[in-house]
Amino acid sequence: MGDDPASKVYVGRKEAMCQELNMYSEKYALPAETTQEELVSLVEKLNNDDKIHGILVQLPLPKGLDEKAVINTINPEKDVDAFHPVNVGKIMIGDFDFVPCTPAGIMEMIKESGCEVEGKNCVVIGRSNIVGKPMSMLLLHQNGTVTTCHSRTKNLKDITKEADILVAAVGRANFVTADMVKEGAVVIDVGMNRLEDGTLCGDVDYAEVSKIAGAITPVPGGVGPMTISMLMQNTITAAEKKA
Ligand code: NAP
Numbered sequence: 001m002g003d004d005p006a007s008k009v010y011v012g013r014k015e016a017m018c019q020e021l022n023m024y025s026e027k028y029a030l031p032a033e034t035t036q037e038e039l040v041s042l043v044e045k046l047n048n049d050d051k052i053h054g055i056l057v058q059l060p061l062p063k064g065l066d067e068k069a070v071i072n073t074i075n076p077e078k079d080v081d082a083f084h085p086v087n088v089g090k091i092m093i094g095d096f097d098f099v100p101c102t103p104a105g106i107m108e109m110i111k112e113s114g115c116e117v118e119g120k121n122c123v124v125i126g127r128s129n130i131v132g133k134p135m136s137m138l139l140l141h142q143n144g145t146v147t148t149c150h151s152r153t154k155n156l157k158d159i160t161k162e163a164d165i166l167v168a169a170v171g172r173a174n175f176v177t178a179d180m181v182k183e184g185a186v187v188i189d190v191g192m193n194r195l196e197d198g199t200l201c202g203d204v205d206y207a208e209v210s211k212i213a214g215a216i217t218p219v220p221g222g223v224g225p226m227t228i229s230m231l232m233q234n235t236i237t238a239a240e241k242k243a
Pocket of ligand 1: 128130151169170193
């Protein structure tokens with residue numbers, strides 16, 4: 001909804017990926033003046049449409065709209081972003097079909113790179129509902145020893161220095177510097193920050209941290225594409241469950 005430039009880019013990428021996979025998709029680009037009732041009624045219409053298996057409401061919504069109420073309208077079985085409280089609760093108890101796409105993509109990268117989570121010190125910087133909290137929960141389910149840090153955390157560097165797996169989801173360019181990272185650590189950079197010159201930059205000082213990390217994800221080209229892949233994965237899961 002509205003004119004958020006970042007949202008336009010994200011939706012465009014999701015649409016392109018659907019086309020690449022030959023997956024049917026519908027896009028509704030609604031004007032910012034759209035009312036809460038109109039948006040909710042569109043979600044309800046899609047809830048009842050049998051050819052639609054997954055619904056994603058691109059956030060943020062324009063000011064004045066109640067995001068929580070809109071998300072709560074999505075049928076949890078079509079909630080491929082896994083933001084509905086039913087799916088959030090399922091993640092908490094470790095019995096889930098859908099995982100929020102960004103943490104899911106990160107777990108997939110950790111697995112594919114052969115890194116074992118069990119018993120590792122895992123530090124997540126950030127506690128948002130879409131990244132930090134579910135990320136911590138997924139690492140915990142894989143038997144990591146997890147510490148979740150946030151803006152009120154004291155002595156952050158002392159904590160991150162102990163991390164075997166460090167996930168940065170802060171939203172501040174080059175926030176994680178080399179002196180905060182243990183030699184050989186796996187470093188996952190979730191950040192997508194736009195610098196004044198328009199370049200995209202992560203939360204990790206890649207140039208310096210990559211010299212000491214055992215593995216590190218770049219920005220762009222790391223977590224972002226994985227997020228979209230996991231959205232497709234969740235949609236296929238929804239379709240299979242329905243079938
Ligand atoms: P968010 O909701 O703004 O959360 C940021 C978190 O960082 C908060 O928990 C905040 O703590 C914490 N924080 C802020 N300053 C800090 C500090 N000085 N020390 C320690 N913690 C601090 O952001 P988000 O939605 O989780 O996104 C984080 C970043 O990931 C953004 O750059 C976003 O664009 C990017 N992102 C990327 C993808 C992708 O697909 N690649 C997907 C989603 C998000 P408090 O809770 O105390 O405020």
